[in-house]
Amino acid sequence: xxxxxxxxxxxxxxxxxxxxxxxxxxxxxxxxxxxxxxxxxxxxxxxxxxxxxxxxxxxxxxxxxxxxxxxxxxxxxxxxxxxxxxxxxxxxxxxxxx
Amino acid sequence: xxxxxxxxxxxxxxxxxxxxxxxxxxxxxxxxxxxxxxxxxxxxxxxxxxxxxxxxxxxxxxxxxxxxxxxxxxxxxxxxxxxxxxxxxxxxxxxxxxxxxxxxxxxxxxxxxxxxxxxxxxxxxxxxxxxxxxxxxxxxxxxxxxxxxxxxxxxxxxxxxxxxxxxxxxxxxxxxxxxxxxxxxxxxxxxxxxxxxxxxxxxxxxxxxxxxxxxxxxxxxxxxxxxxxxxxxxxxxxxxxxxxxxxxxxxxxxxxxxxxxxxxxxxxxxxxxxxxxxxxxxxxxxxxxxxxxxxxxxxxxxxxxxxxxxxxxxxxxxxxxxxxxxxxxxxxxxxxxxxxxxxxxxxxxxxxxxxxxxxxxxxxxxxxxxxxxxxxxxxxxxxxxxxxxxxxxxxxxxxxxxxxxxxxxxxxxxxxxxxxxxxxxxxxxxxxxxxxxxxxxxxxxxxxxxxxxxxxxxxxxxxxxxxxxxxxxxxxxxxxxxxxxxxxxxxxxxxxxxxx
Numbered sequence: 001x002x003x004x005x006x007x008x009x010x011x012x013x014x015x016x017x018x019x020x021x022x023x024x025x026x027x028x029x030x031x032x033x034x035x036x037x038x039x040x041x042x043x044x045x046x047x048x049x050x051x052x053x054x055x056x057x058x059x060x061x062x063x064x065x066x067x068x069x070x071x072x073x074x075x076x077x078x079x080x081x082x083x084x085x086x087x088x089x090x091x092x093x094x095x096x097x098x
Numbered sequence: 099x100x101x102x103x104x105x106x107x108x109x110x111x112x113x114x115x116x117x118x119x120x121x122x123x124x125x126x127x128x129x130x131x132x133x134x135x136x137x138x139x140x141x142x143x144x145x146x147x148x149x150x151x152x153x154x155x156x157x158x159x160x161x162x163x164x165x166x167x168x169x170x171x172x173x174x175x176x177x178x179x180x181x182x183x184x185x186x187x188x189x190x191x192x193x194x195x196x197x198x199x200x201x202x203x204x205x206x207x208x209x210x211x212x213x214x215x216x217x218x219x220x221x222x223x224x225x226x227x228x229x230x231x232x233x234x235x236x237x238x239x240x241x242x243x244x245x246x247x248x249x250x251x252x253x254x255x256x257x258x259x260x261x262x263x264x265x266x267x268x269x270x271x272x273x274x275x276x277x278x279x280x281x282x283x284x285x286x287x288x289x290x291x292x293x294x295x296x297x298x299x300x301x302x303x304x305x306x307x308x309x310x311x312x313x314x315x316x317x318x319x320x321x322x323x324x325x326x327x328x329x330x331x332x333x334x335x336x337x338x339x340x341x342x343x344x345x346x347x348x349x350x351x352x353x354x355x356x357x358x359x360x361x362x363x364x365x366x367x368x369x370x371x372x373x374x375x376x377x378x379x380x381x382x383x384x385x386x387x388x389x390x391x392x393x394x395x396x397x398x399x400x401x402x403x404x405x406x407x408x409x410x411x412x413x414x415x416x417x418x419x420x421x422x423x424x425x426x427x428x429x430x431x432x433x434x435x436x437x438x439x440x441x442x443x444x445x446x447x448x449x450x451x452x453x454x455x456x457x458x459x460x461x462x463x464x465x466x467x468x469x470x471x472x473x474x475x476x477x478x479x480x481x482x483x484x485x486x487x488x489x490x491x492x493x494x495x496x497x498x499x500x501x502x503x504x505x506x507x508x509x510x511x512x513x514x515x516x517x518x519x520x521x522x523x524x525x526x527x528x529x530x531x532x533x534x535x536x537x538x539x540x541x542x543x544x545x546x547x548x549x550x551x552x553x554x555x556x557x558x559x560x561x562x563x564x565x566x567x568x569x570x571x572x573x574x575x576x577x578x579x580x581x582x583x584x585x586x587x588x589x590x591x592x593x594x595x596x597x598x
Contacts, residue, residue, distance in 0.1 A: 003470075011466045011469050012466065014469050015425060015453075015465045015466055016432070016446075016449040016450050016453055017450065017453050017454045017462055017465065018450040018451050018453070018454030019454060019462075023459075023462070027462070030463060030528075030530055030531075031463065031466060031467060031470070033531055034417065034463075034467060034530065034531055034534070035467075035470075037413075037414060037531060038417060038418055038480070039414075040410075040411065040414050041411060041414045041415065041418075041483050041484060042479070042483065044411065044483075044487055044490070046483060046486035046490070049487075049490060050486070050489055051482065051485030051486050051489060052485055052486075052489045052492055053313070054313065055545075055546060055572075056299060056547060056572065061346060062342065063342075071207065075206035076435075078204065078206060079204060079206075079435070079436035080435055081433060081434075081436075081437070081438060081439035088434055088435055090434060090448065091442070091445055091448070093444075
């Protein structure tokens, strides 16, 4: 069952990916083929099988919940595309652009 | 002394301590060979020549003092140059993960695995090429161009750690770090004729590793011999407070059985999983693996056929779980905190445009696949079912290794690494599913979390390396090293070099 163009657009929106018309068409075909293959899993009865979330048995030990020195603000802002007054800068979020 | 770049890691360590060469000479020899061969291989994304030579000089001063005092260094890798796959951070060196979305990113911290090697005296010579975000089996998905296989430059080196594999195979560097989420150390090691380790999940810290599939990602090693791989593994392995998934279990001591006259592998049982010898496998690959198994048998191991019945489901499970985890992990690349930004009117448009234009096609495909598998209405059918089938695959291994089951129990599993030897660049064109099928033999170890070691066991008719992998129970890397080393002591496939 191939994905519809609307489904591809919906996934791209959820994933925040801007796609061209050609990309949508190509991914629609490729993802449909991959999903077809993946559906092979449905043939297995897994009623009583627990899901694996970690391959290692037993939870790892937790470290103490204490504050410790981390990277400096300067080091963290060093790679930012836009910075103002020691903070990441982005366009206004709560304003509407009409 | 012969060409310094011919030295294995072990030989280089000895030569440095004896003063037969200096770290500067060794590092310069590597840099000179890189300079000569990079145009035809493109194994590196970044070279740290200047800082490497400065560190080499510092190491040489330390080595001179030690020699004068006639004492051993506490740093086992003092003065040894290494290369690092460009998905691991090294403070101050660019880290792109093979992606345009991290172009220009200079990490302010060093990955734990790398830091431990540096503390042991190693020198980082540069960052090696990789498929974008380690997603691929050929390095063709690198945004910075493909790496070429040193045995035949019209072919891929495998991937995603293709740069590291090509660099080690071409003697550009004695050893390199790679990462293995679905076979990304073992498959390129096999394609390039080097020895490559994927450790137990949680054995080596992932701190400072650009995350792809967090329940699968492992930091591994590529080198010329099993002994060399074991040296780096032992230094990197162990608990790290900065990665909560690292295991506290003690690192098993590597003991290479000495020459007491007994067959070195006596008492070890090797299982041959029938599901790995299926239609479609290249005849020379199957023949090479079977031949290698009979060599192991000649060294005292017992061989029996076993079954890992859910093997065929590993691929669909992986291509749900890894993309699902990737879709969450890669949400952080949004053009706000690091990496380039495509300026737009709103924050949302910055996200759409930056991600849409800076991610490559394979990354976009996997993000979309994962997003779909996790989306409302599909979660149970895809992600939920895949997590359950993962349990079945894990149980296959547990049963094979289970001590109480008299008829199925083995100490190690031997199998091909990939269905074929290195394929031509462009062979899979725009067919992602065909590329995914390359991973069919390596994925199960990642899903079960068990360690695997790939090493060369011959060549095909075209002169391309054939590899075999061994898989063992969690935390039994020592068995891998013991077996591969015994094999490498009676064969010389691992010492063959491509003519370049």
